[in-house]
Amino acid sequence: MPLIKIISKVYNFLxxxxxxxxxLFGYLFLLLFLFLPAIVISKNVSAALQNINHVHLRVFFALTRIFIRRTKFEIPDEVRQIRSAVIVCNHISYLDPILLVSLFPRHLTIVKNTFFKVPIFGWFLKNTGYIPSAPNEMMGAAMINNLEAIKKHMADGGIVFVFPEGTRSRDGKLAAFNKGVFSIARYCKSPIHLILIKNTNMLFRPGTFSFDTRPxxxxxxxxxxxxxxxxxxxxxxxxxxxQNARAVFEKNLLHS
Amino acid sequence: MTRQEIEREIKNIFQREFEIENPGFDDDLREKYEFDSIDAIELLLEIERMLGSELTQEEKKQAMDIRTINQICDYIERIIQTRSKAA
Incomplete structure (x- = not known):
């Protein structure tokens, strides 16, 4: 049915x-009316920016639920209630990081270091406390200061979520794990929770612009x-x- | 802890944690083995385990400029000496 296909594509696009x-416009609005005042007023700027970002993305997923009725979200309380820990996830869609931000008010993550060089956005990332992916970007004392800030963030109940594969999986298979996040967990003496993300790639497939609202x-x-x-x-x-963490993911992917 | 013991332990750490077999003692770790800051942090935590106590912030910061295994051994020797003098 070509007509149905066309209608469906148009609907997806809209x-x-x-x-x-x-x-995007939410970020511009937040930037002007919430981020800048937060920087001036707040005692803990990064916590304030994390929280604003969290609320913005909660609204984004609330709208997603309203407009894409066929997509449901199943996120148990044991995931939502995680605090003071490192969260390690598989990575299958661009939606994964923003979904995690929408779940945790106090969160940090590792972001590709090239994003830190983008005007305004890079400033936002830095002030939110996000960690650049290339450790050479923060050598010496800066590295220690950053790790101490992460340690304090977790002591205050924050989480650090990381995709140790470094990039999205195109075929669902698990790539090699980068050890960096496990070193951070060791430095902060924090537990490591392993979260398997499923089906975000059915809604937003790698390499496509539109969400797939049909299935x-x-x-x-x-x-x-x-x-x-x-x-x-x-x-x-x-x-x-x-290796243990990766083995748990392998086993669960095999049985899912 | 003697210099030889320190060197042996550091070589073990490099083999076990960084999969670097028999590194040269004067090799630039960053250039030759792509040793990055996260690796440096991991090394610091291994040094803490080796010494049996945590490093101070100042001691940690001093370590971030280290480039070779010889410098790592010097650094550990210096900490042991400073701490034994203070004790």
């Missing part, structure tokens, strides 16, 4: 444009494991923790 328009889809975030390594043990190794 809904996507509407949601991304909210996303009946349930986006799920499942807590598939928690690692609490004995960081002080003589046998502790970051490499083996990274």
């Amino acid at each position: 809904i996507t444009s509407l949601l991304w328009a909210y996303f 009946f889809n349930t986006i799920k975030l499942n807590l598939i494991g928690t690692l609490e390594p004995d960081f002080k043990s003589y046998n502790f190794s970051v490499s083996s923790v990274a």
